[in-house]
Every structure is written in C-alpha cells, then in structure tokens.
Amino acid sequence: MTAISSANFIALTPGEPAGIGPDICIKLSQAFINDSHPVFENATPVFIADPQLLESRAGLLSADLPIRNFAEFTPTEKAMWVVPVSMEVMSDCGELNPDNARYVLSCLDQAIHGCLDQTFNALVTGPLQKSTINDAGIAFSGHTEYLAAACQREKVVMMLATETLRVALVTTHLPLSKVPAAITEQNLEHTLRILQHDLISKFSISQPDILVLGLNPHAGEAGHLGTEEIDVIQPVINKLKAEGFNLHGPLPADTAFTPQHLARADAVLAMYHDQGLPVLKSQGFGEAVNITLGLPIIRTSVDHGTALDLAGTGKADAGSLFSAFAMAAQMSSTQLR
Secondary structure, three states: OOOOOOOOEEEEEOOOOOOOHHHHHHHHHHHHHOOOOHHHHOOEEEEEEOHHHHHHHHHHOOOOOOEEEHHHOOOOOOOEEEEEOOOOOOOOOOOOOHHHHHHHHHHHHHHHHHHHOOOOOEEEEOOOOHHHHHHOOOOOOOHHHHHHHHOOOOOOEEEEEOOOOEEEEOOOOOOHHHHHHHOOHHHHHHHHHHHHHHHHHOOOOOOOEEEEEOOOHHHHOOOOOOOHHHHHHHHHHHHHHHOOOEEEEEEOHHHHOOHHHHOOOOEEEEOOHHHHHHHHHHHHOOOOEEEEEOOOOOEEEOOOOOOHHHOOOOOOOOHHHHHHHHHHHHHHHHHHO
C-alpha cells in the first residue's frame, strides 16, 4: 500500500464478523456520510473488511449507504471506503466460525501494514473473539500482544481512557496467580518509561503526573501484607523520580481512585488487569477507549466484546467506537501538525 493523499485516514478493522463489529462500523460510516459528528472534520474512516459482509449487514440494519473501494478514493464523495479482504466463508450473525480466523487476522495485518507505510495515520480495532482464533489452531492472546509482535516491539502498554481518567497496566492478560512474578523492576521501569513517553508525545502532556498503585492490599501495609512494594515498586519509583518523573506511590488501590488523588493525575498505573479496569469501566463503559502505548503507530480500540446476541439487530451501541475513532483522530491530527 502507498499513501493516497495527505488526508488523515483512520483504518478500522471490524473484528469478529459474526459479532457487532460490522454493525458499529456501519453506524460510524453513516455518521460520516451524513456529516453528523464533528470528528469527521479532521479524519476519514477507511474500513478493512469484506465488502460483501458490510453490504449484508447494512441490509439487515436497513442502512442505505454507498460502499466504495478505497483504491478509488476521491475527497468529494462521501462513502463507506473499504480496503477489500475476502472472507473464507460468509458469516451468519452470532454464529462463530473458526474458518474465518485467518480472514480476521488478514484484515488486521493489512491495517497494520497500512499504518506502518503511512497510508493510514492511525488504527481503530473492533472486538475480536479470541477463542475462535485459537480454535482455528492459531496461537492468539489478544490484539495488544499481536500488535507488539507485528510492529517488532518487545514491550507495549495497554491503557484505557475516558474523558476524565486514564488507566495503564503493568501486566495484561495473565492469570492472577502469575502476576506477582511478572512485577519485576525491569518490567515496571519499562512500562513507566513507555507511559511517560507516550503521554508526552501522543497526548501533548509536557510533565505527566502518574499515580502508581501497589500490588497488595493497603500497598503492602509496610511489608505485613506483601513486600513487592518495598522490594520492587518503590525502588523503581525512586529511580525515575531522580530522573525527573512526576510519580506518586505506591498507593493503595482502594483509595487511589478518590477525587483528591485523581485531581492531580494524568494517568494511573495499575499492576494488573482487574485492579484498575473495573474502576475505569464503571465510570465510562461504552465510551472508554483502549489505547496501545509503545507502538510506532497509533492504535485505539473499543472497550467491549463481540456481543454475538446483538449482531444484526440494530441494537448495538456504537458509542465506544465513536470514542475510539475520535481519540485516534485527535492523536493523529496532533502528530500531523
């Protein structure tokens, strides 16, 4: 792929074809065609998918919209612009089929390559069904890990964000029993350096304030409830503070999300998935955005799953996709300036 113009093109992958990914992409495209959202003043969505799938789902949703090949893009025409990728078999709403696992990953590969060669300025991903990809015999643990491998990055950081809160994670999709061993000085320091760098470079925060949570209840209670705070977390905080990082912690997770702490925070760093994300999602589920930090490209994603039971019904809420697109457009516009 080569760049078509200097416009701010945002690639979108619908994800699992049997889920609501195609539905919410159609809703986003309708808003683009109808100029009904201000975010489209600065960005154009480009969908990486099978056009037949989109046409079929648009029919179920009674959505009348032109679907055009992105290779023929013209800025004067409002359409659902698509980079076509053929499915192995046509998908029925709510019916998972491992035969389409390769198709799902092919869409993702095309989008990643398009971002790396600057055809696209950012990537927005729809929800995947990890189990179906694994059922096809493909080792797959999630978008974040797949993107890291595709972009040849040893370490990336998952961060979810709402308008008022950002939560990043030291560990992501690990069983709870394996988390303590993964909280090493090297891992924590690398995570904090990526978080600091991307808050500055991608969010234009010149001096980020970061709250760092402890691992144990009450942040270890001075070693009585665990020593990871003393042995690992505090030494890393001290080292990076000496370099000029604005870090606060280790803080007990049960009080860190109170207004007095969050008022000064640009981001919160949680030690594991279910330590930080339940709080964030309770504040903004359906409007939160998943952002992968540490990549050479901009990548955002929805904060929800495939919702197989809603596929093709028209009842799927596209709010998180709109938020993810808006975040990607904002971040890419900043870098284009």
